[in-house]
Amino acid sequence: MAIHSSQKGRYWRWLQYGGGLCILLLLLTVKVGWVPFPMLERLEWQAYDLKVRTTLSEQADTSLAIIDIDERSLYEIGQWPWPRATVAELVETLFTEYDAGLLGIDVVFAEPETALWKQHWEKLARDYPQLSVLPPPIDGDEQLANTLANHPVVLGYYFQASRQLGDPTSVGQLPIPASVSESEPLLFPAPERYTANLAILQQNALGAGFFDNPRVDDDGVFRRVPMLQRWEGELYPNLPLAMLLVMLGQPTITPLIGEGADALSPGFMQLEALDVGGFEIPVDGRGAALVPWYGPRGHFDYISAVDVLEGRLEPDALAGKTLILGASAPGLMDLRSTPVGAVYPGPEINLSLLAGMLHQSIKAQPPWVLGFELVSLTALGLFMILLLPRLNAPLLLVVSGALLATAVGGNLWAWHRGFVLPIAGLLMLLVIQMLWHLAMNFLRETQQKRWVAERFGQYVPAELVEEMVDSGESFGLDGEERELTVLFSDVRGFTAFSESIPPSELTEVMNRLLTPLTGAIHQYNGTIDKYMGDAIMAFWGAPLHDDAHAEHALEGAFAMLDALGAINAEFTAEGKPALAMGVGLNTGLMSVGNMGSSFRMAYTVMGDNVNLGSRLEGLTKTYGVSVIVSDTTAEQAANWCYRRLDKVRVKGRSTPLWILEPLGRRDALSEEKREWHDAFEQALEHYQMADFVAAERAFQALDSEDPPTKMYLARIEHFKAEPPPESWDGVWTHTEK
Template sequence: MLRSKKFLKLILLLHAGLVLVLIGFWLVRGTVWTSWDFQVLDRFHKRALEEGKGPVASPRLLYLLITDDAYEDFGRNALDRGYMARVNRILSMLRPEAVMFDIIFAREGNAEMDKKFARSLRRLRTAYLPIAFHISDSPQPFQWKPGTVYEKKNEKISAKLEERGEGLPFYGDQPVLQNDLFARKARGTGHINAHNDPDGVYRHFPLVIKLGERFFPSMPLRIYLDYVRVPFDSVHIEWGRALTIPAFKGSLLDEAVVVPIDERGQVYVPYSGTWENDFPKVAVTRLRELFADEDMQGNLSEFFGGRFVMLGDVSQGISDIGQTPLEENVPLIAVHASVLNGFLENRFYDRWPDWQVYGVVIGFSLLVGAAACFRRLWIYYVTGAVSFAAILVLAWWQFTRFSLFPITSVTAACLVVFVGLVVGLQVSLARHGAFIRTAFSRYVPSQVVEQLLENPDLLRLGGEEREATVLFSDLEGFTTVSETMPPPNLASLLNEYLTEMTRIVIENGGIIDKYLGDGIMAEFGIPLASPNHADQAVRAALAMQVALRTLNAEWEKQGRVQVNCRIGIHTGMLVAGNLGSDQVFDYTVIGDSVNLASRLEGVNKLYRTQVIISEKTFSLLTPEVFRVRPLDIIKVKGKNEPVRIYEVYGHEVKPITEEDIEYYRLYEEGFQAYLNREFAQAAEFFNRALKLHPDDAPCLNMISRIDRLQVERLPADWDGSTALDFK
């Protein structure tokens, strides 16, 4: 039952008045956001990372840290530039993509050490040296110090950018510059002015600041622009909405990168973890120790090569520290690393615009206003409770989709509407004297849930010749099987199979090149070199067979079809890289080695085997790790060169029966006798092996081949190979 018309009119007027007051308050204030909103979002941030719904850490970022141990090596409390020159020389040999120093070398030091440090920067070629400014909210006259490198490079390191909308940028003056000797050798520069929020937490970071009429980029922005080959002066700014990095011919971007910013040009920092677990950390002292070991230099090259290195001083009493949304007392180099990670992963947090927030509050007020029109109070209570819960769910759902919702402001505004209506009802209906107290006690917003919980990046077309191991797998007779299954069941089975096989390939250091229906093409040893890529591929192949047996057991219980997998593996030189057109390309491999691996997968049909590898792969396997037997010498279709092939039938550490040991010995001796043209003896060995494994296809093939041989007509260069007429 609805209330009387007089009472409905009162509710409507009260409802409209409350909403207009709230929106008017926000318009006068200039924003709906408060520090309480961000403090709640801090908890969301933690919970999102815990649940794996937050920013992902790029595998290409790492810290190189100057710790207290380094100062022990220096033997004094000042940073030793000669020591750092040696660190730079090591880095130059490890070939990182970029090295960002979070250190300003402003003053001259020992002349000889300064020269060494400058030479090491020139040799490194990827060093970025920062600048710091005094920051203000209002325009300031700006001029570089006369005679500095930066005055000469002003047109290159700063720019007049295209702007839209009204902004409140930060203005910089009184720069703290790098020593000119070092600045000349740096690849680039940017500012490192991390700016904390009013409550002292480092949540936002200005991507650009203004120097007079020109803009100056932050270090993460500068490094990323150089990486993707986009000049700074092509960046567009729409204040309060986005900073756009355009994609054009000559850059490494397929499409524009749009980074949400506020009216100050700040990005919400997408921290991917706490200081302890965001990105790998290496102390400079440890780097020097490891590099001194020649056996470790290859691992270091693999670890540092192509990565973005954030080099900073985290020693006690020297490191700049601050509070982040995730924890207190964090070195502020984490801010720069997190922003650069956001660029590399193309993942930043957007923010709800004010007008959308107004819409949520208006919608809430209409809903509870309608509920207040009913005589039964429980309808109003339930509507309010559900609405407040929906606001919490909306805020969390939006955060996991990298959109920031001002939950505290919206909840407070909705609470004002809700309580205001309650007060109006109380004043209008004296009989409901306890109504307002009940409303306050029942509809305070729910406690905010805590939260917390990381790509390829070779975007240039082309490839390089590399030695790697290629694996092809295919399900035996799957085409026939698929014709007997309904499409949903087929898709379910195939998804389960491919998911498990993909996991195994990745866990063993491989990459999935592509899915070929029910088949998989994978590579080991690219894009990062691996000294044991052959072992990785064979280990993955055996694990795939074990996993398939487990899947088959489960499918049998469910009354589903059983399948078998065949795998071919070959190691050789191939061309690996991004291949395709300027618009569409994939990271893949091509070459004869790829074709041979594919052929070997099919060769399993002839021998009724599961895993066949080439002689090249066999030669690279670690001894006494896998159980392998020589299988045959073949010439695949389209190739004249013979290929010795082997069957991998297990791990050396896993015991097999004495009968199997004897079988494999007999086959191997028979195969060797065959190659030695001792055909009668070879047939005897194969027949003895057949008594142990009566249906063994390799033995049957070899016996049949011996029976067909015309020994007296064998050419002098006979190599024992057999030509296959199928792919």
């Protein structure tokens, strides 16, 4: 029982569909959280980091700067913590000497300063009573508190998400909580303890903000920070937000979530200030904002604290600037891992967030982001599932590359518009689907190539087998009816030729003759049906579909004549006689397939149109031309110029048809040839109308050595002696094959 390649093709196609659908469904279940897959989240983080690094701003905000507790400051002033008096002097210098605008302090003063010098003063007063009349010196905490009371300073502190065994209770005093309207509350973090500043310091500062981050991703990278944390029912801002609230006059914060979204959906926090209008801070469902990275470490101005204390700056270097005092020295442990650097100072993270709020450049994740991703994954996945199985490997790579470029381009466009859309899921879907379909295409094509080679390798050249595999068509061996063009060729005078050479050379001569003739047929994708001595039968349009089968068959016929001319040149040089050849072509419906018996099978064509092709080859000798085609072949190869040879009935067919001789391609004919063709057609027209006098005159004006012309002159002589009946239809009946 024959096995159809179409059945195997459908099997492989459905296998591809099923595998592609499973990949899509699995990825969708991962995205909705039904199946954990941490790798996808990590890929999303890496894609986000890459987008950050490739789109960093080159412009720095010169109104923002960091007062840096760096290694040089530690070397010149001493190890941290510095005396509070030194910190007070630093703060005083910033505002009185350099006219700073606002200062945030990214350190916490949670413990009272150890006053050994105060104890020493009391001892001196006991030893020297005259000193007791003088007031004791102000301690460092009081000195710093007095300085804070005179200048706009926002302190820092930190929360702890969980309390470990042995940890003390909360330390210090929290600032006044933020004014928050919680009509639609977000799920802000709720820590278990805090470490804040001394009460004397906090009470004299304008405010304070936390600088811890409970929203560090699992890979340890700072990408987002919570804007507020909840403690005992109240909400407290982080340090950059606390500084912004001071700058805006402590406006009310209104947390909002996206319209129609749930409490875990992204939203934003709205700040309304009377003088400067509204601020919107995009946050996620837990109140965290993406840090707007502006550049690698050092993007903002770093000013060493010791240079401030020693007066080494220009007088207007810090005028009106918003500053954050913090540490970049490695020993102080205020270094973080970020998308723009593995070692990044905490103060610059806070300053970047403050800059993003001031410039309204914090990127947002819209509330519809999950729905958008699921719809995108579904649409792209179904498109690839339906399309990719139909493509060969090179085209599959091109289409996948185009889809990849479109996905990345669209994601970057949204990024530049201020939206952070997920991309890892789409990229994973694209890559896995592409690899799956490439692998399946490879296996399918390998199997199909083996199947085609086993069944058609004996009929068609190897390069045509490759083309059949690449075409993606299904090839069955059962008989089917298809429109084809069949060719019959026969070498004239080969019997006499073979008698002129020794029998031992006949095999070699046959090979020398048939090899180039077969090559000419293969050159135009013809299929060899059989060899019959010196005759060849071939056809076009099967097993590989060929819409131009008549055109290619005609080109193959002339290529055979050219090949015979080259062979004759060799034969005559060897003293052998030259050979001639007749070729007949017919186009029509034929039965094609594997035919024969249980002992021997052959891939061949059969039918009335095949027999007609054989009859046309036989007529080439009668009409003295090399190639004869039927009118159906001429209609399908319309780029060629033909002369009508005759309207005939061939043996075995009652229906008359026109037989034609191809003269060459229309655009290649010379003007002289065109005129000769027109004259012959006019003469033939007279003949068909039984105007034999005019026909004779017209034919006599043509080339007297042209065999068809000589044939018609002989017929006219016959009809002049024996006129045809009045019902004559101009058809000449051939009674021999």
